[in-house]
Amino acid sequence: MGERVYIFKGFERFWHWSQAGLIMFMMLTGFEIHGTYSIFGFERAVNYHNIAAWSLVGLWVFAIFWHLTTGEWRHYIPSVEKVLVIARFYSSGIFRNEPHPFKPSQLNKHNPLQRLTYLGVLLFISPLIWITGWLYLFHGEWSAWGLSVLQLEWVAIGHTIGAFLMLAFFVSHIYLVTTGHTPTSQIKAMITGWDET
């Protein structure tokens, strides 16, 4: 047993897991709305998707406030220099049982690859989904907002692209979580807040 570091604070863990639940539920209902399968039926899928969307908006209001007031936003500042080291670890070192080149701490929770990935999610996937999702929700207001030139199809396609990227992120994220020193150690860290290295 190595040393234990308290990495993830209470709110952060709450934010992570409720966001995870909401996003998984929105992927489930979203792809039903997309016509991929039928589980709840179209009407309920739409209603659930909207409720989840507004819940996520509420959650984000708190999360943004928390990140700004605590300075936690700094964990998403990209650091380019060690990205290659981390990439090299996951593509070869990990198979040779080399130690992870990054040690998380309270001041530096995410390894450089994580920083870059989460920043990508925050700066690209999330805005794409948010903006298209809001436009989708307020379709009836487009002409009042001077957006008559918009086509629902473009907005829907943008939203769908965002959903696929989120799905790809989700799959990779789930897998990488299991590549800690035991398959469940990283999940435990996100549940208890304590990272064991």
Add this chain to the structure above:
Amino acid sequence: MGLNSLRQSAGCVLAVLLYLFSVSALAVDEPKPLKLTTTADHSKFKELQREFQSGPEVTKACLTCHTEAAGQIHRTKHWKWEHLNPDSGQTLGKKHILNNFCISIASNYSACTSCHIGYGWKDANFDFSVKENVDCLVCHDTTGIYKKPPGLAGNPVIKDMELPPGSGKIVKGIDITKVAQKVGKSSRDTCGACHFFGGGGDAVKHGDLDSSMAAPDRELDVHMDATGLDFTCATCHKTSSHDVAGSRYTPTAMDKGGAHIRGKEDNSNPATCVSCHGNGPHKKEERLNQHATKVACQTCHIPAFARGGVATKMNWDWSTAGERDAEGKQVVRKDDKGRVIYESRKGTFTLGENVKPEYFWFNGDVNYTLVTDKIEKSEGVIRINWLGGSPTDGKSLIWPVKVFRGSQPFDPINKTLVKPHTAGNDDTGYWKNLVWDKAVEAGMKDAGLPFSGQVDFVKTEMFWPITHMVAPKENALACVECHSKNGRLTGIQGVYIPGRDANKLIDTIGWGIALLALLGSLGHGLMLIAARRKHQGE
């Protein structure tokens, strides 16, 4: 207490008695138990207290008080059976167009004009200016006994008579005097006497108008519900100067004008949904109001037509008409429900109940293929009428439509549709003799049109927008009826419908990326497991 006050008391009692007496003497007319909707009891009018021998006699009596009524009627489509479409310039109306049901009134007047609001239109020479020829009773009858059988050019049977002549069938005369004395407002029954039976029988033509609408329940028509709102036709088809609002030739496909308000000048069609409900009727779900900018109210609120238990005709193939049995007699065949599906004089029918409409962009423009228009059989299906509309013209909504399909006679040399003489107890009437060329020759001659002598058959379609049989809101279409692959709006172009539409390329790439992420993860994981096993083994 003295004598004085006693005298005063006696005086009071006397005064009260006198008052009571005078009141009872004046109160001869008791208040009616029911609140009447009219101020006139026509049976009390001297002009109507006589025996009437004919329809025009009754009209003459009506006109002694309602001096301007005939003039009002003479201006209407109901009277003229003629309508000049100001947009297309086409002269339409039953007098001119043909359809793919009984085809045309030319040469068949005596039968067809049993639904004319007049008396005596038996041939092309009918005088439309005669006031007494207006039939007041057919719309204002409240007794339900007033009938105008086919063959009498719009006249009712007053004295018992054999009809058709020589058939041995006796039609009983009606008490037209009683009908005249009990006139009142129009009703579902009076309008329905013709409009429920368009196309030659109950439910044949419209699909959303049939005898079940005389006293519908809530499920069939939420507005006309006989034990509920109890609308008559005129509640929506708000009539002024005898001119009934609403038209199949120039319908209102999109009404942006909101609900009608008293005192606000508004010449728009009062028969639209919007004219009462406004443009934002869905109070709880703004998203539905947003749908209404693309979708007609009728599309969601009339989930199916012919819902009242009476089947409507969906297809009429005239080309199979003419069969005779071994004895040379005309044949009638019925399906297992007892509904006629073949008649020698008419051909083969397909019937439908609870029919899902077809859906089209519709902007209110209706154009017709007229008998004078050239057609090519090689074009395939000839559209007797067609609906204008597109997703981008800003005037169209997605409408439910009954598409009536069939096959009917045409002239392959002159390349026109034809107007055959069908009804008629004579040598050229098709329904009697089953001979096409004679029937078409007689019909075209009556219409003053050329005929080559040859008859062929061509497939035709007619488009009937659906607007009646509005279901209660809980029975409106569920989202998934359209928001699904192969849903009701499969053929509708120009709108992105979530659940129906997806960009194939984006979907392929998207699933590809997700699959790559999954395969990459699995591959990486397997390699990791193998590496760790190997390491442990060392």
